[in-house]
Amino acid sequence: MTLQIIPEISSLRARLAGENSIALVPTMGNLHAGHIHLVELARQRAGCVVTSIFVNPLQFGANEDLDNYPRTLAEDCAKLQAAGADIVFTPSVQEMYPTAQTMRITPPPIANELCGAARPGHFDGVATVVMKLFNIVQPHIAVFGKKDFQQLFIIRELVRQFNLPIDIIAGETQREHNGLALSSRNGYLNEGQKLEAQRLYRTLKLIVDNVQQGNRDYPAIEAQSSQYLTQLGWIVDYISIRSSTTLLPASLDDHNLVVLAAARQGNTRLIDNIEFSV
Known part of the structure; x- marks a missing residue:
């Protein structure tokens, strides 16, 4: 047709x-x-x-x-x-x-x-x-x-x-082989920025691992992750651990979670997230 x-x-x-x-x-x-x-x-x-x-x-x-x-x-x-x-x-x-x-x-x-x-x-x-x-x-x-x-x-x-x-x-989010989430805005990235951009997803995966291993100090995890990316030249809008059901900041009673991030490489704003359970 x-x-x-x-x-x-x-x-x-x-x-x-x-x-x-x-x-x-x-x-x-x-x-x-x-x-x-x-x-x-x-x-x-x-x-x-x-x-x-x-x-x-x-x-x-x-x-x-x-x-x-x-x-x-x-x-x-x-x-x-x-x-x-x-x-x-x-x-x-x-x-x-x-x-x-x-x-x-x-x-x-x-x-x-x-x-x-x-x-x-x-x-x-x-x-x-x-x-x-x-x-x-x-x-x-x-x-x-x-x-x-x-x-x-x-x-x-x-x-x-x-x-x-x-x-x-x-x-489900579709990704390149290195984990970078597919986005129309990826076309704005130069070669070096695109290589660095995969770090956003890797950072979110580290957060998931950290929480699933028992760390429930969500504000500290968010702050440390933001600082890590900032030191590498990212401009971080937010990294936030939330309830995937209400999208409110995660509490210790929440078991279905999502960690969300928005950060810039140069002038290009990238977003990503991972859903997970604890």
């Missing part, structure tokens, strides 16, 4: 009118193997797979890389065709926001922590565009990656609190 490229909301709704099993994979394009893994998960679970490609201005801050964000539609479509996607929805900003988007989704306070602390308003923009995509596509299933664990948590809350009839599927 040939991949259909549909940029208009009305045309997409008309195309989907007869479908009774729809999966949505929202992306901002510049697709890599991590995105394709999500498309393949969607393909296993639905009769019609829609991938959206939209670089959403609402989730970018004033000094972030909206204008420079890679736009690689031809290459993306070739990958989606090979992965078995049926439709790629490619709206313009004018199509998605024909007037100023003055009504927005306000996520819970957890959205202002972790990545939200460094990127104020980011998750308002994410939740708003995802709600619009859900309303446009009306999928039965939507697939998101675990690499952005906080985003996944907020989207699950969005679906739960608004009683949306959508099953959220979480795709």
